[in-house]
Amino acid sequence: MSTRAGIVVTGTEVLTGRVSDRNGPWLAERLRELGVDLAYTAIVGDRPEDMRAALAFMAEQGLDVVVTSGGLGPTADDLTAEVVGGFQERPMELDEALSGRIAAIVAPLMKRWPNIDPEAIARANRKQATVPRGATVLEPVGTAPGLVVGPPQSRRGPTIVVLPGPPRELQPMWQTAAQTDALRAALRDATVYEQRTMRLFGIPESEIAETLRVAEREGVELGRIEVTTCLKRGEVEIVARYEPDAAEVYAAFAAVVESRHADTLFSEDGSTVDQQVAALLRERSWTIATAESCTGGLLAARLTELPGSSDYVRGAIVAYANEVKVALADVSLELIETHGAVSSQVAEALARGARARAGADVGVGITGVAGPGGGSEEKPVGLVWISVVLEEQEPITRSVNLPGGRADVRDRSTTVAMHLVRRALADA
Amino acid sequence: MSTRAGIVVTGTEVLTGRVSDRNGPWLAERLRELGVDLAYTAIVGDRPEDMRAALAFMAEQGLDVVVTSGGLGPTADDLTAEVVGGFQERPMELDEALSGRIAAIVAPLMKRWPNIDPEAIARANRKQATVPRGATVLEPVGTAPGLVVGPPQSRRGPTIVVLPGPPRELQPMWQTAAQTDALRAALRDATVYEQRTMRLFGIPESEIAETLRVAEREGVELGRIEVTTCLKRGEVEIVARYEPDAAEVYAAFAAVVESRHADTLFSEDGSTVDQQVAALLRERSWTIATAESCTGGLLAARLTELPGSSDYVRGAIVAYANEVKVALADVSLELIETHGAVSSQVAEALARGARARAGADVGVGITGVAGPGGGSEEKPVGLVWISVVLEEQEPITRSVNLPGGRADVRDRSTTVAMHLVRRALADA
Numbered sequence: 001m002s003t004r005a006g007i008v009v010t011g012t013e014v015l016t017g018r019v020s021d022r023n024g025p026w027l028a029e030r031l032r033e034l035g036v037d038l039a040y041t042a043i044v045g046d047r048p049e050d051m052r053a054a055l056a057f058m059a060e061q062g063l064d065v066v067v068t069s070g071g072l073g074p075t076a077d078d079l080t081a082e083v084v085g086g087f088q089e090r091p092m093e094l095d096e097a098l099s100g101r102i103a104a105i106v107a108p109l110m111k112r113w114p115n116i117d118p119e120a121i122a123r124a125n126r127k128q129a130t131v132p133r134g135a136t137v138l139e140p141v142g143t144a145p146g147l148v149v150g151p152p153q154s155r156r157g158p159t160i161v162v163l164p165g166p167p168r169e170l171q172p173m174w175q176t177a178a179q180t181d182a183l184r185a186a187l188r189d190a191t192v193y194e195q196r197t198m199r200l201f202g203i204p205e206s207e208i209a210e211t212l213r214v215a216e217r218e219g220v221e222l223g224r225i226e227v228t229t230c231l232k233r234g235e236v237e238i239v240a241r242y243e244p245d246a247a248e249v250y251a252a253f254a255a256v257v258e259s260r261h262a263d264t265l266f267s268e269d270g271s272t273v274d275q276q277v278a279a280l281l282r283e284r285s286w287t288i289a290t291a292e293s294c295t296g297g298l299l300a301a302r303l304t305e306l307p308g309s310s311d312y313v314r315g316a317i318v319a320y321a322n323e324v325k326v327a328l329a330d331v332s333l334e335l336i337e338t339h340g341a342v343s344s345q346v347a348e349a350l351a352r353g354a355r356a357r358a359g360a361d362v363g364v365g366i367t368g369v370a371g372p373g374g375g376s377e378e379k380p381v382g383l384v385w386i387s388v389v390l391e392e393q394e395p396i397t398r399s400v401n402l403p404g405g406r407a408d409v410r411d412r413s414t415t416v417a418m419h420l421v422r423r424a425l426a427d428a
Numbered sequence: 429m430s431t432r433a434g435i436v437v438t439g440t441e442v443l444t445g446r447v448s449d450r451n452g453p454w455l456a457e458r459l460r461e462l463g464v465d466l467a468y469t470a471i472v473g474d475r476p477e478d479m480r481a482a483l484a485f486m487a488e489q490g491l492d493v494v495v496t497s498g499g500l501g502p503t504a505d506d507l508t509a510e511v512v513g514g515f516q517e518r519p520m521e522l523d524e525a526l527s528g529r530i531a532a533i534v535a536p537l538m539k540r541w542p543n544i545d546p547e548a549i550a551r552a553n554r555k556q557a558t559v560p561r562g563a564t565v566l567e568p569v570g571t572a573p574g575l576v577v578g579p580p581q582s583r584r585g586p587t588i589v590v591l592p593g594p595p596r597e598l599q600p601m602w603q604t605a606a607q608t609d610a611l612r613a614a615l616r617d618a619t620v621y622e623q624r625t626m627r628l629f630g631i632p633e634s635e636i637a638e639t640l641r642v643a644e645r646e647g648v649e650l651g652r653i654e655v656t657t658c659l660k661r662g663e664v665e666i667v668a669r670y671e672p673d674a675a676e677v678y679a680a681f682a683a684v685v686e687s688r689h690a691d692t693l694f695s696e697d698g699s700t701v702d703q704q705v706a707a708l709l710r711e712r713s714w715t716i717a718t719a720e721s722c723t724g725g726l727l728a729a730r731l732t733e734l735p736g737s738s739d740y741v742r743g744a745i746v747a748y749a750n751e752v753k754v755a756l757a758d759v760s761l762e763l764i765e766t767h768g769a770v771s772s773q774v775a776e777a778l779a780r781g782a783r784a785r786a787g788a789d790v791g792v793g794i795t796g797v798a799g800p801g802g803g804s805e806e807k808p809v810g811l812v813w814i815s816v817v818l819e820e821q822e823p824i825t826r827s828v829n830l831p832g833g834r835a836d837v838r839d840r841s842t843t844v845a846m847h848l849v850r851r852a853l854a855d856a
Binding site: 032076077124168206208209229237290297301328358403406 | 443452454469473481635727732737799835836
């Protein structure tokens with residue numbers, strides 16, 4: 001029997017979509033590393049009866065562990081500790097020592113905010129230090145303590161790990177929770193699975209369905225590996241998860257993917273195109289710069305996402321206005337007037353301008369129609385020209401017609417550009 | 429009795445956190461507009477028994493409507509239509525006419541991908557055209573049809589709306605679903621609520637808890653409005669939801685917030701700081717440009733997120749390397765050597781450089797330590813200097829110490845910069 005878990009994300013602001021949840025995905029990955037099978041993530045608002053119903057559902061499904069995030073703050077709508085205490089049939093008790101430790105954390109923070117009522121703060125501290133009897137307390141990283149709360153002695157049921165909502169508090173506190181005796185006991189039967197990821201670019205997802213059928217016909221025992229495929233930022237991702245003794249089955253499956261999709265398979269070790277571009281630049285000791293119109297700096301922002309990117313990113317020019325294309329990226333006004341700002345010629349000129357002005361080895365130019373306005377029959381919304389120039393070579397320039405709205409077109413343009421850069425660097 | 433709904437997001441790639449869900453939040457907002465109370469969002473993998481358990485849970489909670497997203501594709505792990513058909517006790521039947529319509533959609537798309545097996549495509553079309561008996565079919569926007577499937581005659585239960593996973597297919601298909609007789613019947617008792625949003629910047633969330641207590645003491649009937657507060661990208665958001673006859677209660681509550689938080693309340697109509705900056709620039713017919721170091725173009729990307737931003741965004745310089753700060757943004761090398769790249773002086777020089785080089789009315793400079801490396805005792809990770817210069821005036825320059833990891837510091841820097849720009853423009 002595998003060890004199964006659920007996640008309960010609390011907060012009306014998450015349920016209603018005003019805040020996007022970062023904890024569910026992060027916790028999912030941590031559970032996977034521990035060999036735990038995540039069965040459900042439920043998002044509930046700040047209503048105690050809805051939270052209780054979600055916990056009861058997860059208990060009925062026979063889950064071994066439930067992790068909650070959020071609802072540990074100082075406001076009246078922060079109810080998680082109390083609801084979990086009630087669900088595990090444990091009375092709530094004020095932990096005086098914990099209350100003192102929270103007060104010691106809060107005191108210096110409050111210096112930033114003068115004129116705050118000290119009685120309100122004391123009340124908030126006491127609320128946050130009131131915990132279910134017998135729970136293991138996880139020391140606060142912010143001001144809210146977390147909890148590991150076992151089932152009541154009267155019945156079987158999940159061990160519940162209660163964590164605060166802010167990711168930078170939740171993440172270290174999860175690591176602490178994973179070391180507690182209470183959680184280790186609940187996870188003792190977990191099997192550690194292997195997981196492998198392949199990525200392809202420039203292929204429809206339906207082709208992978210066919211490849212799975214081919215692999216099966218060729219005798220690969222796909223029943224022993226769990227394969228999921230998805231489209232993600234324009235790439236197809238194939239993830240396989242299996243028990244360690246099915247490693248040969250995965251190898252056979254990967255061989256079928258390699259032979260059928262050699263031209264579109266760019267990652268067999270799960271590395272992203274961003275990591276590959278960074279590694280290729282480092283290998284060659286080359287630097288890169290961009291000149292962007294429709295993406296407005298998104299490609300530069302993406303290139304500088306990775307720590308240490310200052311080793312190879314020189315900078316960028318966001319040339320939104322045509323005059324800026326001329327003044328900062330050396331695009332000639334005549335070129336813009338002759339071919340239009342969205343053209344292969346301007347994309348190439350931007351790439352050359354970025355390279356020359358920033359003193360980089362590699363220059364990238366992007367110009368397109370992100371929409372919703374500005375499209376024409378000849379140059380519709382979604383048309384994007386991308387150009388890459390290396391050293392003194394001729395630029396490599398491509399156009400794409402990207403689907404979706406403004407945000408989709410801008411984001412997808414950066415993916416296409418990353419792949420064009422990757423190919424250019426790999427071939428150089 | 430209010431009308432209540434649930435959302436079931438399907439897909440192992442979402443459950444395991446490899447793809448972040450955009451549909452749940454979008455659907456939550458649409459349900460709210462129709463006066464429907466969203467009770468739960470559940471994320472489940474591509475396992476039919478888990479999907480059935482989630483549907484059964486939502487039915488047990490007495491929900492009137494359940495909306496599912498995902499699992500309508502051509503691959504074998506796409507099971508939603510079949511699971512929903514089974515749950516509503518309806519046999520699956522091939523809709524030949526629908527199969528023909530899907531084939532007509534797919535044919536031109538397949539021209540992009542030569543060498544694809546036509547039999548595999550025909551099989552995929554038939555799978556996607558096999559639907560529960562008596563369901564209302566929603567015509568495909570991509571290739572997958574959606575469904576509105578009522579409960580079986582034998583029992584009460586939710587009407588289930590089945591939508592595809594890609595947001596640009598799901599969104600128009602939801603609008604179609606909302607017009608069907610089947611869904612309108614399920615929603616006929618919905619109450620339309622009012623919703624109002626206030627935003628504050630530069631205040632801890634706990635202060636709002638105190639304000640709620642003050643409002644209550646002053647006699648505001650808070651029981652008649654549902655107030656939730658949350659921290660979002662460094663801002664505090666207060667959302668109130670209420671039946672139309674509680675409008676006066678909301679006005680009284682808003683007056684308490686205004687009087688207590690006049691200095692930090694920047695939005696009483698739900699507008700974002702991004703929208704306010706755009707409106708202020710348009711009002712004054714001013715243009716803006718940025719010169720960014722640690723944010724790597726994120727502020728320019730944020731300024732160009734809004735459609736029509738080419739009216740007021742001139743461009744940007746991403747000056748990651750010091751030589752680029754000198755060459756493209758006119759920062760003197762001496763200034764960098766004397767004060768360091770992360771300093772008020774360099775932030776100001778960047779703001780002036782952006783303004784002059786891009787020919788803009790407003791220049792913004794950002795320089796900081798995003799981490800994880802590069803910090804020192806004097807200039808720790810999270811220290812960011814931001815400067816705004818208008819016309820020929822003295823720059824307005826501030827430093828902040830931002831918490832969190834590299835991505836947090838970069839993102840939060842853009843929020844602080846937007847607020848600094850907003851104040852500078854509002855005071856101009």
